[in-house]
Amino acid sequence: DTEVTQTPKHLVMGMTNKKSLKCEQHMGHRAMYWYKQKAKKPPELMFVYSYEKLSINESVPSRFSPECPNSSLLNLHLHALQPEDSALYLCASSRRDGVTYGYTFGSGTRLTVV
Amino acid sequence: QQQVKQSPQSLIVQKGGISIINCAYENTAFDYFPWYQQFPGKGPALLIAIRPDVSEKKEGRFTISFNKSAKQFSLHIMDSQPGDSATYFCAAKYGGSQGNLIFGKGTKLSVKP
Numbered sequence: 248d249t250e251v252t253q254t255p256k257h258l259v260m261g262m263t264n265k266k267s268l269k270c271e272q273h274m275g276h277r278a279m280y281w282y283k284q285k286a287k288k289p290p291e292l293m294f295v296y297s298y299e300k301l302s303i304n305e306s307v308p309s310r311f312s313p314e315c316p317n318s319s320l321l322n323l324h325l326h327a328l329q330p331e332d333s334a335l336y337l338c339a340s341s342r343r344d345g346v347t348y349g350y351t352f353g354s355g356t357r358l359t360v361v
Numbered sequence: 362q363q364q365v366k367q368s369p370q371s372l373i374v375q376k377g378g379i380s381i382i383n384c385a386y387e388n389t390a391f392d393y394f395p396w397y398q399q400f401p402g403k404g405p406a407l408l409i410a411i412r413p414d415v416s417e418k419k420e421g422r423f424t425i426s427f428n429k430s431a432k433q434f435s436l437h438i439m440d441s442q443p444g445d446s447a448t449y450f451c452a453a454k455y456g457g458s459q460g461n462l463i464f465g466k467g468t469k470l471s472v473k474p
Binding site (some may be wrong): 251253287288289290292296303306335337339349350351352353354355357 | 395397402403404405406407410450461462464465466467
């Protein structure tokens with residue numbers, strides 16, 4: 248299995264809703280990432296988990312809350328989002344063996360905040 | 362500060378032609394330089410990558426040329442096909458086993474039949 252699976256593929260939520268994005272990989276990767284991508288822009292890093300511990304938080308607002316329940320799963324909990332948070336949210340994973348650094352991205356969740 | 366500068370922003374190439382996308386970086390601590398291909402509505406997919414101790418890497422129709430002294434690297438797509446039409450991102454990563462990928466701004470490639 249060489250995939251990163253993200254669900255749901257599309258999500259529409261109101262500004263008062265609480266929702267969660269899910270990400271799963273079975274490649275044995277011990278680093279997992281959340282990226283945000285706006286239209287016609289490159290992906291921007293939000294969070295990095297390394298061995299299930301949060302290692303990087305790129306000053307993301309607290310309305311985004313990441314969680315890594317185990318080495319295969321990564322969640323992003325959303326609460327009280329703003330319309331400007333509408334974007335493609337990408338999950339990625341990578342190995343930490345110091346030999347290869349390939350990042351595998353999922354297809355993303357297209358989030359629309361109304 | 363834009364750490365990885367990518368050009369051109371958009372590129373139109375005839376089928377069978379060569380597509381060339383260039384990137385430049387400043388930070389010599391970068392030790393891994395991948396190229397990603399992204400189709401609309403999809404996540405980026407790793408196309409090819411190079412380490413700074415190698416000057417060129419070829420995989421099928423895709424070649425990375427790396428100039429360490431000039432701090433530049435480029436992607437060449439030979440015999441470009443309409444199916445290659447996508448957005449291409451160069452990226453760089455700091456040394457060490459974990460870190461952020463720093464992306465260029467992307468190049469939208471259109472290959473005309």
